[in-house]
Amino acid sequence: EHWELNQHFDYRILLKLKEDLEKIKAKKGTALNCGKGVLEELKPLATLEDEGLTLKEIVERVEKDLLEFADDETVAINVASTEPTPEFDPEYHATLEGFERAIEEDRRDKVTASMLYAYVSLKNGIPFANFTPSVSSSIPALKELAERVGVPHAGNDGKTGETLVKTTLAPMFAYRNLKVLGWMGYNILGDLDGKVLAHEQNKRSKIVSKDKVVGKILGYYPYTITEINYFPSLQDNKTAFDFIHFQGFLGTKMKFYFIWDAIDAIVAAPLVLDIARFLLLAKKKGQKGVVKELAFFFKSPMDTDEYNTHRQFEILKKWFEALVSS
Ligand SMILES: NC(=O)c1ccc[n+]([C@@H]2O[C@H](COP(=O)([O-])OP(=O)(O)OC[C@H]3O[C@@H](n4cnc5c(N)ncnc54)[C@H](O)[C@@H]3O)[C@@H](O)[C@H]2O)c1
Structure with missing residues (x-):
């Protein structure tokens, strides 16, 4: 099925x-x-x-x-x-x-x-x-x-999806001394996992797990938004949209975006x-x-x-x- x-x-x-x-x-x-x-x-x-x-x-x-x-x-x-x-x-x-x-x-x-x-x-x-x-x-x-x-x-x-990318990418900002000002990750998924995580208490465990990694790697905690929402038609696809606001030389602010679109079970x-x-x-x-x-x-x-x-x-x-x- x-x-x-x-x-x-x-x-x-x-x-x-x-x-x-x-x-x-x-x-x-x-x-x-x-x-x-x-x-x-x-x-x-x-x-x-x-x-x-x-x-x-x-x-x-x-x-x-x-x-x-x-x-x-x-x-x-x-x-x-x-x-x-x-x-x-x-x-x-x-x-x-x-x-x-x-x-x-x-x-x-x-x-x-x-x-x-x-x-x-x-x-x-x-x-x-x-x-x-x-x-x-x-x-x-x-x-x-x-x-x-x-x-x-x-x-x-x-660590299979968005968090894998996050924890692979966050070190780059640290290595180049680029200051991360904020990191937003918005996840949507279908299937039963998505339905279960649509319930606030079950979702909280997952969000805590996904949210803290950036701060742990950078050594400081930038502003973060980590969200997960159920999106039925995606079935076993999980899509994450991430937006990273960071600051470089002379305090100049820049932006990085990525989309991770993967099949959860795979x-x-x-x-x-x-x-x-x-x-x-x-x-x-x-x-x-x-x-x-x-x-x-x-x-x-x-x-x-x-x-x-x-x-x-x-x-x-x-x-x-x-x-x-x-
Ligand atoms: N990429 C991934 O799929 C991924 C990544 C990281 C973590 N996880 C975690 O792995 C788990 C499974 O993910 P999934 O996509 O296969 O979810 P799923 O909803 O498709 O499958 C979960 C299964 O667990 C069963 N189940 C629920 N409570 C149970 C219990 N108390 N005892 C025995 N069986 C129980 C359900 O009947 C269901 O068959 C979830 O907790 C998810 O957050 C999945």
Whole structure:
């Protein structure tokens, strides 16, 4: 159905995969604290919580389903819809003991679906990546779990489109000492992701993730506008219009514009594959905890302040070369 709507690659490729794809049966998951965007746009939604399960039982079901197909080569990647950002609660999010207590005490107000998927994966030694702006494995409790179990993880939010261009271009202004006065990025997209992000709380997580990168690279925060809006007829196309106002020699003001027009799934899928390969290699080489060298792939990389794509790529290469020769 998705192919019929978008027709963004050769249908023969899909036919070759038909048999394998048909073997994949999605299992019921959880949508705890996924916000209005998910609850309203994915209707009718069948979740484990609707079956009246406790939090502990939900975790056990997700774990059972995951372990049914997982093997030594499995990597889990969260590509579910973006969740609203929950308020950090030190009692339940700061330590593994606190997080597991939230599960025992059935504190479903304290966890989100992406945290639970990360918890189950990491607990079972399955490397995990968060391709979304949702909180997921970035809370201290789950970082502690990854360290304890000895499993690598990475995130957050795949850097596939406008932000990739922004974080590649922003360093140029810094290198040439051109002062960025303002940066506007206006994104429109169709499909379900666009519908979910049309809901204010879900959208906020994404905007925060996209907005901060320019300031992080420049070392100062110019005036920014970052907007995302749903545009149904675009389907899986995502178009970004960026306007950059900057100042050069003798204080002269100049302008730069770009338009990024890409197909969301086509720019995201190869990154998901690369992240999975790198995490599997990291696991095989005994790495554990946050793999910050994978920052190159993410808009909001964990445990690093390096947002410059050029430097991130050098860091990734160095890490990879050292790992394969170790
Ligand atoms: N270029 C990109 O596509 C790109 C780039 C960066 C980040 N992301 C993020 O990746 C995610 C997926 O993007 P997409 O375009 O494929 O979105 P999509 O809306 O097409 O797909 C999301 C899928 O997640 C499922 N889902 C929602 N909540 C779930 C839950 N709690 N448990 C299990 N499944 C759930 C939905 O049913 C849907 O099938 C989004 O969060 C998006 O913001 C995508």
